[in-house]
Structure formats: C-alpha cells, structure tokens
Amino acid sequence: MAIHHAQAGEIVDVRPLADALAQTKTTTLVKTEHLEVLRLVMPAAKEIAEHKAKGDVTIQCLEGRVTFDVGGKSIDVTQGDLFYLPAKEPHSVRFVEDSSLLVTFSL
Template sequence: MAIQHAKPGEVFDVGPLGDAIANTKTSTLLKTEAFEVLRLNLPAGKVIAEHKARGEISVQCIEGRVIFTAMDNANELTAGKMLFLSAAEPHAVQALEDSSLLVTLILGKK
C-alpha cells in the first residue's frame, strides 16, 4: 500500500495533538523531489542520536520540550520555537516531555 501524502492545495492539521500525542506515530505529511515535511512525535525520554540530513532542515516545536543539539550548542525548543540547520550539519534530539516537531528537509532535485 502506498503512503498517502498531502496533495497540492490540500489543507491538513499540524496543530498540537494534546492527549493523543502518546498514541500518534511519526508521519511524513508531504514529499516531493525538492522537499519533505514530517511530523516527528517523540515520547518523553526518547533520544535520537547524532545524525545528518543531506539537505538543509528546519525544525519547529509544535508542543512539548526537546533539547536539540547542533553546532556545539544544546538548545531547548518549546512550542512555537524553530531552528534552521545547513545541509549535513550533525545534530541530535532528546525529548524532555512528550513532544511533536514539524521537520522540513530541503532535498533539491535528484
């Protein structure tokens, strides 16, 4: 079965999940050759070890609190906070609370 992504012009919700966050899996909301947007849901205590994205990324905290480590800095992201990283910048994430992040990856043309 193919993964369903948003279609051009389609409205979709990226608001806080509230109590549903614990039962909602991470999902790719849309994907094209140029970029990908995913909703990353992390339970409290979850750690994503240092890794790199091939393209530039933006990360916006929708709800919860995470420590986002990149460029020798550990920054706390809370609801409404956002950051941007250049391509291939090593980074890691640790959820301090149940958290939901909106991640945009710039892929460029293949």
Template structure:
C-alpha cells in the first residue's frame, strides 16, 4: 500500500497534538522530486543518532522540547523555533519532552 502524501492544494493540520502526540506516528506529509516534508514525533528520551540529510533542511519545533546538535553546537528547540542546516551537515536530536517537529528537506538538482 502506497503512503498517502498531500496533493497540490490540500490543506494539512500541523498544529500541536497535545495528549495525542504519544499515539501519533511520524509520517511524510508530502514528497516530490525537490522537497520532502515530515512530521517527526518523538517521545521524551528518544534519541536520533548523528546522521546526514541528502539536502538542505529546516527543522521547526511544533511542540515539546528537543536538543538539536549540529556544527559542534547544541541548541534547544521549543515551540516556534526553527533551525536551518546545509545539505549533508551531520546532526543529531534528543527529545527532552514528548515533541513534534516539522522537518523539510530540499533536494538539490538530481
């Protein structure tokens, strides 16, 4: 079964999940040849080890609190904060609280 992604013109809800955050799975909201948008839901204590994205990324915290480590620095992201990284920049994230992030990956020319 194919993953359902947003269609052009479709409106998606990306607000805080509140108590439903623990029961809501991470999912790709849309994906094209040039961009992918994910809603990443992380329970408190969850760590995503250092990795690289194939393109430039933005990470916007919708709710919760995460520690985002990149470029030799750690940053605390809370609701409303956004971080930008260049393509292939190594980074890691750890959820300090149940958290939801909006991750956008912008792919370079193929």
C-alpha cells in the first residue's frame, strides 16, 4: 500500500495531537521533487544525533519542547515557535517533552 502524501490544494490537519500524541508516528505529509514536509513525533528523552540536511529546513513546534544544538548554542523551541536552519548546518535535537514538530525540507 502506497503512503498517502497531500496533493496540491489538499488541506492537512497539523493541530496539536494532545492525547493522541503518544500513539502517533512520524508521517511525511507532502513530498515533491523540491519539497518535503513531515510531522515529526517523538517522546521525551529521545535524541537525534548531529546531522545535516541537504537543503534549508524550517521547524515549527506544534506541541512539546525540544532543544536544538547548533553552532555551539542550545536553542529551546516550544509550542508555536518557528526555527530555521540553513542547508548543511550541523545540528542535533533533544526532545525535552513529548513533542510534535512540523519540519519542512527544501530538496
């Protein structure tokens, strides 16, 4: 079965998951030749080791709290915050609380 990705003009619900957060998995919402949008869902205490994205990245915290380590600084991101990383910027992520992030990659 193919994974559904939103089509042009299709509305995607990205409101906070609240009680459904613990049962929800990370999902790619949109994928095209030049763009990928995913809802990244992670429990508290998880970490993503340092890595780089090929293109620019925006991260919007839909719920929870995460800390990005980038450029020698720790940056706390909470619900409602939007965070930008340029292409190839090394960064790591710590999930301080159960969290849901809207992540957009340029490819």
